[in-house]
Structures are given as C-alpha cells and as structure tokens.
Amino acid sequence: MQDYRYPNEEKALNIVLKNGVFKALLSAFQSVSASLTSIARVMDHCLVVTEYTQPRLHRLYRKAMKMLDIPYEVPLYLDEGYVLTAKTVGTDGDCVVVISSECLESCTDEQLMAVLGHELGHIAMGHVRNINLFGEIDMLLSQIPKVGMVAAVGVKALLLDWMRYADFTADRAAAIAAGSVMPMLQMIACSMGYEAGKMKLDVRGMLQDTCMLPEKIGLLGKAYIQQIQPTLEAPNGLWRIQELYRWSASWQCRKEWPQLHYSNAYLFELEGEKDAAAAYERGMKTLETDNERGLALLHVAALGNAKAMNELGMAYLLGYNGLTQSPQVGVAYLKRAAQLGNAQALFHLGMLCYTGMDGGKGQDRNMAMRLMRMAAGREERAKRFLDEQGEDRLRLSEGTVQALLDAYRAEFPHHSCLLLDAISKKIDNYARAFLYIPPDETICAAEVFFGKMIAVTDCAVYSSCEGEIPLCIPFGEMAKEQLAGKMFYEDREVSIGGRVVYRYVEEETARSMMPLLVLLKKQLTA
Amino acid sequence: MSDFMRLTDYQHEKDRGLAAKILDNAAVKKALEIAAEYKLEDIYTYVYKSSCLRLTQENAPGIIALLRRAEKMLGMTQPVEIYMQHNYDEDIRICGFHSPFLLISAHYLKALDEKMLLGILVSRLAGICAGHHRVLFLLEILELAIGYMSIPILADLAIGGISNDWKRCRYYTYDRAFYLATGSREMTLRQLFVPVLDNEQIDRFCFECEQDGYEEQVHMFEKKEGLDDALEAANSILSNQAWTPQRYREIRAFAGW
Numbered sequence: 001m002q003d004y005r006y007p008n009e010e011k012a013l014n015i016v017l018k019n020g021v022f023k024a025l026l027s028a029f030q031s032v033s034a035s036l037t038s039i040a041r042v043m044d045h046c047l048v049v050t051e052y053t054q055p056r057l058h059r060l061y062r063k064a065m066k067m068l069d070i071p072y073e074v075p076l077y078l079d080e081g082y083v084l085t086a087k088t089v090g091t092d093g094d095c096v097v098v099i100s101s102e103c104l105e106s107c108t109d110e111q112l113m114a115v116l117g118h119e120l121g122h123i124a125m126g127h128v129r130n131i132n133l134f135g136e137i138d139m140l141l142s143q144i145p146k147v148g149m150v151a152a153v154g155v156k157a158l159l160l161d162w163m164r165y166a167d168f169t170a171d172r173a174a175a176i177a178a179g180s181v182m183p184m185l186q187m188i189a190c191s192m193g194y195e196a197g198k199m200k201l202d203v204r205g206m207l208q209d210t211c212m213l214p215e216k217i218g219l220l221g222k223a224y225i226q227q228i229q230p231t232l233e234a235p236n237g238l239w240r241i242q243e244l245y246r247w248s249a250s251w252q253c254r255k256e257w258p259q260l261h262y263s264n265a266y267l268f269e270l271e272g273e274k275d276a277a278a279a280y281e282r283g284m285k286t287l288e289t290d291n292e293r294g295l296a297l298l299h300v301a302a303l304g305n306a307k308a309m310n311e312l313g314m315a316y317l318l319g320y321n322g323l324t325q326s327p328q329v330g331v332a333y334l335k336r337a338a339q340l341g342n343a344q345a346l347f348h349l350g351m352l353c354y355t356g357m358d359g360g361k362g363q364d365r366n367m368a369m370r371l372m373r374m375a376a377g378r379e380e381r382a383k384r385f386l387d388e389q390g391e392d393r394l395r396l397s398e399g400t401v402q403a404l405l406d407a408y409r410a411e412f413p414h415h416s417c418l419l420l421d422a423i424s425k426k427i428d429n430y431a432r433a434f435l436y437i438p439p440d441e442t443i444c445a446a447e448v449f450f451g452k453m454i455a456v457t458d459c460a461v462y463s464s465c466e467g468e469i470p471l472c473i474p475f476g477e478m479a480k481e482q483l484a485g486k487m488f489y490e491d492r493e494v495s496i497g498g499r500v501v502y503r504y505v506e507e508e509t510a511r512s513m514m515p516l517l518v519l520l521k522k523q524l525t526a
Numbered sequence: 527m528s529d530f531m532r533l534t535d536y537q538h539e540k541d542r543g544l545a546a547k548i549l550d551n552a553a554v555k556k557a558l559e560i561a562a563e564y565k566l567e568d569i570y571t572y573v574y575k576s577s578c579l580r581l582t583q584e585n586a587p588g589i590i591a592l593l594r595r596a597e598k599m600l601g602m603t604q605p606v607e608i609y610m611q612h613n614y615d616e617d618i619r620i621c622g623f624h625s626p627f628l629l630i631s632a633h634y635l636k637a638l639d640e641k642m643l644l645g646i647l648v649s650r651l652a653g654i655c656a657g658h659h660r661v662l663f664l665l666e667i668l669e670l671a672i673g674y675m676s677i678p679i680l681a682d683l684a685i686g687g688i689s690n691d692w693k694r695c696r697y698y699t700y701d702r703a704f705y706l707a708t709g710s711r712e713m714t715l716r717q718l719f720v721p722v723l724d725n726e727q728i729d730r731f732c733f734e735c736e737q738d739g740y741e742e743q744v745h746m747f748e749k750k751e752g753l754d755d756a757l758e759a760a761n762s763i764l765s766n767q768a769w770t771p772q773r774y775r776e777i778r779a780f781a782g783w
Contacts, residue, residue: 082614149674193579193610193632202584211575214565220674221569227670228573233612238576 002069002256004172005125006243009165016130016162021144021155028140029133030091038089038132039096046077046098052491054078055451057099060109064116064177070124076116078104083233084191086119091129106196107187114174114183121173127166134159150219157222160229164236168243176257180302181248181264188241191234206241259302294322301333309337310345327357338371341433346375347382369393370472373438394475396458396523401444404523408516416511417447431455435462435470447502447513454502454513456520463501471499479524483517530601531648531706537656538698538776544688545661545696551685557668566667567623574621578609578629586610592640593628596647599707600655610635617721620650626659637720645708645717652703658696665689697768701777714777715740718770740774747771 016022051058061076074097081100084107088095097119103112122128133140134156141152174184186194189201214221229235245264247253254261297315300308312323313333319325331352337345350371356363369389375382396404405419418427423443431437431446434453441457452464460474473481473496481497487506494502494514504512548554561567583590593608607627617634621627628650638646653659668685705714715733731739748771 084612189579191612192577193612194585195632195636199585202582205580205582205584209575209580211572213572214568217569218564220560220564220671221566223674224564224566224569224670225573228570229577232573232577235573235577237578 002176004121004169004176006165006168006172009125009162009169012158012162012165013130016155016158019155019158021151022158024144025133025137025140025155026129028143029129029136039094042077042079042089042096042098046079049076049078049099052450054104056109057104057112059451060112061097061116064113064120067113067177067179068117068120068124068173070120074120074123084115084187085233086115088119088122088128089132091132092123092126095123095128097123106190108183110178110180110183111187114178114187117177118170118174118184118187120177121170122166124173125166125169127170130159131163131166134163153219153223153226156226160226164239167236167240168247171240171244172247175244175248175260179259181244181260184244185241188234188237188244192237203241203245206238207245209238211238258298261298261302290320290322297321304340306337306340306342306345309333309340310342310348313337313345314348341436343375343378343382346371347379347385350375350382350385366472366474366477370436370438370474373440374436377439393459394479394524396475398458400523401442401458404516404519405444408519412510412515414511415513415516416508417445417513417516419445435464436472437462445513445516450503452503456513456516461496461501461517461520471501473497473499473501475520475524478521483521485514530599531652531703532601533652533655536652536699536702536706538695538702540695541656541692541699544692545657547688548661548665548685548692551688553668553685554664557664557671560671561623561664561667566670567663570663571622571625574609574629575627578611581608581610588640589635589643592644593647596644596651596707599648600651600703602651602655606651606654618646618650620653620659620662622659623663626654634721637725641708641710642713642717642720645704645710645713648707649700649704649717653696653700656696656699658699661692665693694768694772697773698776698780701773702780705777705781711781711783714781715774718773718777744771744774748775 047053049057049061057076057078065074074095077096077098079098079100082102083100084102086097086099086103088097090096097116099112099115099119103115107115122131137152137156137159171184171188174187175181178184185203186196186201189203189206190196194201217225234240248260248264250261294315297308297312301312310333313330313336315321315323316326316330316333318330331349334345334349334352338349350368353364353371354368369386372382372385372389376386401420408415409419420443423431423446427446428443431443431453432439435455437443437455437457441459444456444458446453446455454461454463456462460472461478463471463473465471478496483494483496485492485494487493488503490506491503492506492509492514493500494504494517496517502513502517504514509515579585581589589608593606597605607625609621609627609629610632611629612633613631614633616629616631618628618630621629628647635643701714701718704717705711708714712734715731715738716728719728719731733740747769
C-alpha cells in the first residue's frame with residue numbers, strides 16, 4: 001500500500017486512543033451512531049452515483065480509487081449543497097462518500113478527483129470513525145455519566161489536533177488521486193474563499209504567511225477553538241496548503257511520486273501549457289546532462305505537455321536521459337501522449353502493438369494499423385508503414401452507404417442519431433478528435449449515449465472507451481464477429497465480438513442506432 | 527473642514543451610548559481580563575487567519591485599492607487587512623480586537639459592484655473607527671466565559687438586552703457612513719437588501735423614486751411597533767438581527783429624504 005501518511009498523525013492518534021473519555025465515547029459511538037442510521041439518512045435524501053446517473057462523476061471516482069489502490073467498493077452519493085467539499089458518513093469498514101452538487105458544478109475533473117481522493121484517503125487510513133465521532137461528540141457526551149466539562153474539552157482538543165494531521169494525510173491522497181498537487185491546492189484555496197477566474201491564486205504569498213497559535217493555551221482557549229473552528233469551511237486551510245506544498249517539494253515525494261513532485265508549478269515557477277511547451281524546448285536545447293534532461297521531461301510531462309510525454313515514454317522504454325528502463329511506465333506515458341493526439345506517440349504505440357511489445361495480449365495488427373492511420377497525416381513514418389503493409393480495410397462505397405442510410409431513415413424516421421447530411425463540420429471535428437477517427441474516413445452516423453459517443457464511418461464502428469484509446473471495429477472484423485444485444489438493468493447493451501459499443505433504453509429501440517448496426521451487419525455479411 | 531469623514535459625522539447616538547454602557551459593564555470588564563489572561567485574541571486571530579483567504583495586492587488588487595480608498599476617506603492611518611471566506615450565510619464582518627480586520631464572504635462579494643463595495647467597505651471601516659470590533663469581541667468572550675468561568679449568570683442577563691439592542695443599532699452607523707461615502711440614496715437603500723434579495727427583486731422596490739416600494743412595509747411595521755413596552759423588551763432580548771424597517775427609517779431621517 002502507498003505510504004503517504006503524515007508523520008505526526010499516528011503519534012497524535014495514539015495520544016487520543018489512550019484517553020479514557022475517548023474510549024467511552026468510542027463505545028457510545030459504535031452502539032448509537034456508527035453506520036446504520038447515518039447511512040440510512042444519506043440514502044434518504046441523496047442521489048446514488050452510478051455509471052448511469054452521473055457518468056462523469058462515476059468515472060472519476062473509479063479512477064481515484066484506482067490511483068489510491070483501494071480494492072473495495074465504497075458507494076458515492078450526491079447531495080444538494082453549497083460547500084466545496086465531500087464527506088464520509090459511517091464508520092471504518094462501513095461508510096459512504098457524499099459529495100456536494102456545488103463541487104460537481106464548479107470543479108474540473110482533476111479537482112473532483114482531488115476532492116474524492118481526499119475522502120478516499122481518510123477511508124484508506126482508517127480515519128472515518130474518529131472524524132465522525134467528533135461531529136457527534138456533544139450528543140455522545142450527554143450519554144456518558146460523570147464526564148465533566150474539563151474532560152470533554154480536553155478530549156475534543158486532542159481530536160482536533162489529530163484531525164488536522166489526518167487532513168494533511170488526506171490532502172496527500174488527494175494529490176495522488178488527481179495526479180498533481182495543483183487541484184488540491186486550488187480546492188483548499190476555494191474553500192477558503194478563492195474564486196477561480198476572478199482572482200490570481202497567490203500561493204507564494206500564502207506560503208509566506210505565518211500565524212502562530214500561543215504555545216500554551218488553557219482550557220478556555222481550547223474551548224474557544226472548538227467553538228469557532230467548526231463554523232469555518234476550511235479550518236487550518238493555510239497550514240494544509242503549506243504542508244502539501246512542503247511534501248510535494250520533498251525528497252520522498254520526488255522519489256516515490258515524481259509526477260506529483262514535478263506537477264508543482266510553484267516549485268518550478270511555471271504555470272500553464274504555454275510555459276510547459278516553452279520549457280520543454282528550452283530544456284532539450286540547453287540542458288547538458290542526461291539526468292537534467294530526464295528531470296525536465298518529468299516536470300514538463302506533469303504539466304500536461306504531450307511532446308514531453310512521448311519523449312519520456314521512449315526514455316523509459318529504452319532507459320536513457322538518466323531514467324531506469326521501465327517498459328510499463330514507458331507505454332503508459334506513450335498512451336497518455338497518444339490520447340492527447342501526439343502523432344509521434346501514436347506511431348510509437350502502433351509499432352509496439354504491431355510487435356506485441358505494448359504489454360497487451362501480444363501482436364495486435366488491427367490496433368497497430370489504426371494507430372498508424374491516426375498518425376499518418378502528421379507522421380511520415382506512419383504513412384510509410386501503412387504503404388508497406390498495404391491497405392486492407394473493407395470500405396463501403398458511397399452508394400452503399402447512401403442506400404443503407406436511406407433504408408434506415410425509411411424504416412425508422414424518428415431516429416435520434418445524426419446521419420451524414422446532418423453532421424455539421426463542428427460535430428465532425430469533435431467526433432474525430434473524441435474518437436480518433438482518421439481524416440480519410442467519412443463519418444456516416446454519430447450519437448452521444450450516456451456521456452459516451454458512437455460513430456459509424458465508411459470503414460469502421462468507433463466507440464468511446466473509459467480511460468483508454470477509443471474502440472475501433474473495422475468492417476472486416478465486424479463481418480466475422482457477432483452483433484449481440486443483452487439487457488443491462490433497464491437498458492440494452494450492444495456488443496460486437498464481445499466488446500460493448502453502445503447502450504440504449506429498451507423502450508427507445510426505434511429511435512436508437514441499433515437498427516442501423518443491424519442493417520450494417522446484414523450488408524457486410526451479404 | 528476636514529478631508530475625511532469624522533466619527534461624529536456618522537456614528538449613531540444610540541450606538542455610541544449603548545457601546546459605552548456595554549464597555550462599562552462589570553461582566554464585560556471581566557471578559558476583557560479573561561481574554562488577556564488566556565490570550566484569546568491570539569487564538570481568535572489564528573483560527574480565522576489560518577482558515578480564510580487573505581486578500582492582497584497580488585490576488586485581489588481591485589479590492590485592495592478600494593479598501594485603501596475607503597481608509598483614506600475615513601482618515602485611517604493604519605491599513606486594515608481583509609480576508610475572504612466561502613460561506614453563503616455570511617456577508618461582511620468586523621473581526622479582531624487590538625488588530626481589527628474585515629472578513630467578507632465570496633458569495634456576498636459577487637453581489638456587489640465597485641461603488642457598492644466601496645460604500646460597504648467604508649461603512650465597516652467606520653465601524654472599526656467607532657470601536658465596534660472591541661465590543662463584538664468582548665461580547666463573544668463573555669458568551670464563551672459564561673459556560674466555563676464563574677461569572678454570575680445575572681450579569682449576562684443584564685447585558686443581554688443591551689447587547690442585542692446595540693448589535694442591531696450599530697447598523698445605523700454603517701448605513702450613515704455608507705450614505706456619506708456614496709452620496710447615493712438609491713445605493714444606500716439597496717445595500718439594506720443585498721444580503722437577502724437578488725438584484726432583480728431589489729430593482730422592483732424602485733429606490734431611485736421619491737416614493738419607493740418598501741415604504742408600505744415600513745408603515746405596517748410602525749403600526750405594530752411600540753404597542754407594548756414589555757413586548758418590545760422581550761423582542762429586544764431575543765433578537766440581535768438588525769431590523770430592516772428600522773434601518774430604513776433611521777437612514778431616511780438622517781439623510782432628510
């Protein structure tokens with residue numbers, strides 16, 4: 001398991017666990033509040049997040065869980081609210097995560113992953129019970145006889161101390177989930193009042209801010225903190241930002257999570273894609289040693305520069321620029337660059353697929369040809385590869401396509417998908433970028449379904465695929481594979497050769513693209 | 527003639543009188559001793575400043591420029607810090623004791639244009655000039671101390687009604703300072719409603735008109751008010767929220783509309 005726990009957290013927790021009042025509170029919490037009633041309340045007024053109800057949020061949540069190596073399912077719920085945070089309800093081993101609708105509306109994908117990652121960090125580190133106990137402490141104290149006010153204030157102060165460190169740990173988890181420290185820094189700043197787009201985030205200024213608590217604070221002081229802090233949306237926000245920054249700049253982070261270390265734009269005084277591209281050019285030309293070039297590549301790739309990702313991928317594959325040879329990491333970087341449309345990465349990945357060295361299931365000529373076609377317009381080597389291999393795509397003639405579409409229109413006039421003439425230039429460009437459709441194929445039909453997309457060209461069926469390069473099934477393959485539909489809850493899932501390409505609501509068959517796929521299949525097998 | 531607004535220009539008599547009474551109260555004096563002994567101001571400052579976003583020349587140059595302008599209008603020599611929080615339920619607060627600062631909510635800030643913001647900043651800085659931050663802090667400490675220290679509960683009750691009354695009428699001072707800073711009747715009346723209504727609804731009151739749409743409500747309020755001294759006293763003890771019809775009436779009387 002990844003070790004990102006804040007060093008003082010365990011020490012503070014041990015102090016809490018030894019406290020007699022805390023032990024009594026824990027027992028009361030377990031019997032009264034722990035899981036059932038609080039989770040039942042969540043289920044009552046919140047919306048469960050699934051692939052169908054909230055596809056974007058569901059996808060990001062799964063990705064965050066994967067990044068944090070969390071193997072078990074923790075349900076996610078969406079609640080109506082204005083706070084820019086999420087919370088975990090229940091207890092360790094039996095909990096749910098609840099995120100507010102404000103987060104969904106205002107946050108980018110990375111910020112959402114950071115918010116979710118923060119909660120998953122609490123879950124992974126076993127914080128849930130103690131955090132929720134603090135929220136119910138006044139109610140629980142009333143159930144414990146002979147606990148005086150002094151003891152109550154004392155145990156709350158210990159818990160508050162520990163919760164600060166627990167938040168530091170969870171912030172690190174958030175950064176790991178998001179793949180960068182920047183989203184979490186932004187989210188903490190937002191809950192402190194920062195407004196993205198209207199203000200500049202002055203992290204340097206925040207790092208220099210110092211505001212110290214008096215060394216010895218008495219009972220009244222502790223009670224005062226306990227009174228004020230819960231009213232604020234981001235208690236200790238300044239410390240959290242400073243701590244996260246310090247950790248991302250540390251040697252441990254650089255060694256174990258280099259992409260986080262190099263994602264810290266404030267560390268390297270760079271912000272934005274434009275600077276990243278300039279930094280890449282500057283670095284490759286001016287840096288002298290392999291190690292420095294390797295570090296520069298890591299840094300610029302973390303900022304999202306596809307060219308650097310491609311270069312980094314090759315460096316890991318072959319083991320140069322001071323980087324240890326690691327084919328798996330190399331392929332991952334190449335995939336990321338390919339997803340951003342980098343032609344060289346598409347070519348390199350195509351070659352790896354062709355030779356079976358992409359860590360997949362061996363040689364995949366179809367995938368290789370497809371990747372080469374995507375790169376062909378911009379990468380000479382890809383064009384030469386295609387020429388050498390020979391064109392073997394099954395392409396429908398213009399007349400055949402027209403006849404097919406006419407038959408579909410005639411029988412299903414109320415279809416919801418876009419057909420040839422109705423596909424504007426804008427939609428055409430969007431579909432090509434989203435589904436990686438080569439420029440020499442004509443898009444005949446396209447539809448968006450459940451947040452994904454399907455397109456039928458004159459050569460193949462393309463469908464978006466979560467987190468991977470979109471699926472492509474050439475007509476040559478489709479002619480041989482089975483087109484099948486099966487029920488998935490209330491929807492019908494359509495697959496070609498076992499690969500799911502489309503989904504629609506069963507009652508809407510006549511409006512869906514399914515009949516077009518059936519007609520297409522008949523045409524190909526005829 | 528001074529180049530800046532003086533305290534006597536805008537501080538409401540009731541605000542001045544009640545604040546003096548509060549600061550003279552034995553329980554409040556005890557709260558001051560407790561605050562010093564337990565360094566409660568340091569704790570207060572620490573909690574707020576570490577949890578809210580400090581607005582600076584770097585991240586909010588426009589707001590800082592307005593703040594400096596507001597300070598100049600009041601003849602303040604010490605710059606005041608301003609912090610922001612993400613809280614839909616709050617508008618703007620005066621915080622601190624020896625080193626006062628402002629705390630404004632991002633949601634409230636969005637509802638204000640530049641002129642309105644300048645007026646609001648002047649009004650709250652005027653509150654600082656009038657010493658409101660000291661009274662607010664001490665009342666908060668008193669409330670905290672009641673639960674933990676041996677301050678007679680009766681002392682709290684004695685001050686309860688006065689403190690609520692003062693918390694309501696301090697807004698008369700803010701409204702006067704706002705009006706003197708902006709010189710605009712319409713904006714002064716508008717700012718009474720900004721925290722609770724959106725601009726479209728406020729527009730319907732037609733505050734730029736001689737007879738605006740809120741007058742009728744004020745007449746209804748006046749009919750109910752003063753019916754029973756005991757009722758008014760009870761209301762006074764229960765509520766520390768400023769009453770809009772009273773504010774409206776006060777500012778109209780001050781401005782001579």
